[in-house]
Amino acid sequence: MRFRFQGILFSCIFALITGCNSTAPKVVENAAPGALACSVGDQAAGRVIQVEVWRGRDDSLSAYGVGQVCQRLQDVSRQLLTQGVNLRFEVLGSVQIHTGLGRANNNLMQSIQASEGQLKLVIVDAIAQCGDAAGYILGCTPQLGRPVFYVKRHDSCNDRAPEWVIWAHEMGHAAALYHPDAPGLATVPERIMTYMPMPQSSVLVTYESANFAQLGSIVNMPRMHAATGMLPFSAARINAEQLLPLVQEAGPHGVSLGQLAHLDDAALLSLAPLLEPEPTVVNAASTRPSVPVQTNALVLLAELGKGEAQAYVRQYLRRQIGSETLNIRLYGLQALGRGQQRHPTEESLTFLAQAIEEGFWCVGAQQPAQACAALAEAARDALRDAQTKP
Ligand SMILES: [Zn+2]
Numbered sequence: 001m002r003f004r005f006q007g008i009l010f011s012c013i014f015a016l017i018t019g020c021n022s023t024a025p026k027v028v029e030n031a032a033p034g035a036l037a038c039s040v041g042d043q044a045a046g047r048v049i050q051v052e053v054w055r056g057r058d059d060s061l062s063a064y065g066v067g068q069v070c071q072r073l074q075d076v077s078r079q080l081l082t083q084g085v086n087l088r089f090e091v092l093g094s095v096q097i098h099t100g101l102g103r104a105n106n107n108l109m110q111s112i113q114a115s116e117g118q119l120k121l122v123i124v125d126a127i128a129q130c131g132d133a134a135g136y137i138l139g140c141t142p143q144l145g146r147p148v149f150y151v152k153r154h155d156s157c158n159d160r161a162p163e164w165v166i167w168a169h170e171m172g173h174a175a176a177l178y179h180p181d182a183p184g185l186a187t188v189p190e191r192i193m194t195y196m197p198m199p200q201s202s203v204l205v206t207y208e209s210a211n212f213a214q215l216g217s218i219v220n221m222p223r224m225h226a227a228t229g230m231l232p233f234s235a236a237r238i239n240a241e242q243l244l245p246l247v248q249e250a251g252p253h254g255v256s257l258g259q260l261a262h263l264d265d266a267a268l269l270s271l272a273p274l275l276e277p278e279p280t281v282v283n284a285a286s287t288r289p290s291v292p293v294q295t296n297a298l299v300l301l302a303e304l305g306k307g308e309a310q311a312y313v314r315q316y317l318r319r320q321i322g323s324e325t326l327n328i329r330l331y332g333l334q335a336l337g338r339g340q341q342r343h344p345t346e347e348s349l350t351f352l353a354q355a356i357e358e359g360f361w362c363v364g365a366q367q368p369a370q371a372c373a374a375l376a377e378a379a380r381d382a383l384r385d386a387q388t389k390p
Contacts, residue, residue: 024067024071025038025040025070025071025074026038027066027067027070028066028093029065029066029067030093030094031066031092031093031094032093032094033092033093033094033096034092034093035092035093036090036091036092036093037066037070037091037092037093037094038066038067038070038090038091039088039089039090039091040070040073040074040077040088040089040091041073041074041077041078041081041086041087041088041089042077042081042086042087042088043088045077045086045087045088046086047086047087047088047212047213047215047216048087048088048089048090049087049088049089049090049119049215049216050090050092050117050118050119050216051069051073051089051090051091051092051118051119051120051121052092052096052118052119052120052121053066053069053091053092053095053096053120053121053122053123054095054096054097054098054101054112054120054121054122054123055095055096055097055098055101055122055123055124056097056098056099056100056101056102056103056104056122056123056124056125057097057099057101057102057124057125058097058099060102060125060153061123061124061125061153063153064095064123064153065095066091066093066094066095069091069095069121069123070091072163072164072167073089073091073167074089075162075163075164076089076164076167076168076171077089079164079168079202080168080204080212082202083192083202083203083204083209084204084206084209085204085209085212085213087212087215089119098111098112098122101122101124102124102125102126103124103125103126103127103128103330103334103378103381104122104124104126104127104128104129104140104150105127105128105129105334105338105385106129106130106131106142107388109140109142109150110142112148113148114143114146114147114148114218115147116217116218117216117217118147118216119147119148119149119171119174119215119216120147120148120149121149121151121167122148122149122150122151123150123151123152123153124150124151124152124153125152125153126152126327126330126331127139127140127150127152127254128299128331128334128335129254129338130142130150130253130254132256132257132258133253133254133255133256133257134254134255134257134299134300134303134335134338135250135254135255135292135295135296135299135300135331136250136252136254136291136292136295136296136299136331137152137252137253137254138151138152138159138161138166138197138252138253139151139152139166139167139169139170139252140170141170141173141174144173144176144177144178145174145175145176145218145219145220146174146218146219147174147215147216147217147218148174149170149171149173149174150170151163151166151167151170154166157291158290158291158292159252159292160198160199160252161197161198161199161201161252162199165192165197165198165199165201165202166197166252168192169192169193169197169201171212171215172192172193172204172208172211172212174215175211175212175214175215175219176211176214176219177193177208177211178193179193179194179195180193180194180205181194181195181196182195183195183246183249183250183256184236189201190202190203191203191204191205191208192204192208193208195251195253196251196252196253197251197252236259237259237260237262238259238260238263240263240264240266240267240270243260243263243267243268243270243271244270244271244274247271247274247293247296247297247300248274248289248293250292250293250296252292254296254299255296255299255300257300257303257304260300260304261304261342263304264306265305265306265307265308265309268300268301268304268305268309269301269305269308269309269312271297271300271301272297272301272312274289274293274294274297275294275297275298275316275328291327291328294325294328295327295328295331295332298313298316298328298329298331298332298335299331299332299335300335301313301332302332302333302335302336302338302339303335303336303338303339303342304339304342304343305339305343306343306345307343307345307347310336310339310343310345310347310348311347313332313335313336314336314347314348314351316329316332317329317332317333317336317355317375322367323368323371326371326374326375329375329378330374330375330378333355333375333378333379333382334378334381334382334385336348336351336352336382336386337352337379337381337382337383337384337385337386338382338385338386340352340385340386340387341385341386341388341389344386348386349386352379352382352383352386353383355375355376355379355382355383356376356379356380356383357376358372358373358375358376359372360376360379361375361376
């Protein structure tokens with residue numbers, strides 16, 4: 001236990017130190033709406049991209065002022081320069097707030113439309129869904145070749161790839177690039193466009209670099225794909241034995257539901273050990289599954305499960321307390337709502353109807369009031385989704 005926490009602490013501190021290795025760009029903090037807040041990248045760059053920045057929820061995303069955004073885009077431009085892409089980003093003031101987008105899903109992501117000649121960057125607390133995928137998702141470009149992309153706020157303790165990699169990866173999708181790999185196929189972890197971005201994912205191949213020349217424009221393509229249905233081939237169905245390893249290795253794109261929708265409760269419940277408070281296998285190498293892995297497991301149980309799996313999820317949501325699992329429960333709760341569109345159950349609908357009250361979460365447990373409020377709010381989203389026709 002102690003070693004585990006030390007390990008987490010160390011990696012967070014390490015991320016903080018390594019996150020500050022470039023000089024700060026010049027930023028106009030209070031630029032008027034539409035006025036230039038910063039210009040980063042090569043001043044002589046052939047391509048200048050205007051960037052409009054949005055974020056959800058003012059309270060939880062306070063780190064993302066225009067200065068932070070300029071810094072990160074400077075990282076992106078410097079790294080892409082080594083890959084033959086010479087861009088300058090002109091960030092327009094001020095950061096716009098769209099509170100409805102705190103936790104983004106497919107429906108909500110339709111509320112910001114692409115416009116020609118401008119890249120729109122939207123920073124949110126969580127991305128619950130992206131096309132066919134659900135779970136722990138770091139970035140989403142709702143439509144390939146459209147200059148609008150979403151990124152989850154960076155969490156240096158849980159998100160392995162540096163933030164610039166995720167931003168550059170989504171820009172690649174916005175410039176109409178596919179993933180070159182997929183679960184179950186040979187992966188190419190060194191490439192920015194891998195489906196599983198890692199710290200070392202910094203390479204663009206020639207045709208990819210060329211696509212960045214179109215970043216910021218609407219790229220018309222013969223076929224459009226939702227972001228994770230964007231594989232040029234369809235993902236193979238996963239059988240019950242393959243499920244646990246798949247979830248344990250799932251990357252920052254969440255889990256594709258299409259290949260799992262046929263699984264029954266018994267198969268889905270094989271994921272439950274990932275969610276138990278203590279490691280189920282005790283040996284030197286075992287650690288508790290990461291937050292992304294636990295999140296993906298709970299979301300699959302909630303979104304694809306029938307009676308038994310949903311009962312497990314409801315019990316998990318109420319049993320776990322404390323801030324450590326709060327974020328996982330928020331994902332799970334929303335997935336339980338979406339899951340009612342596939343497999344509605346009386347018990348879950350009743351549960352969600354009760355869960356919209358803060359008192360439901362606070363009674364008898366030492367939950368901080370803020371956690372109860374967040375859970376009640378997620379339950380309201382979930383109940384709305386449960387009552388929506390898919
Ligand atoms: Zn991707």
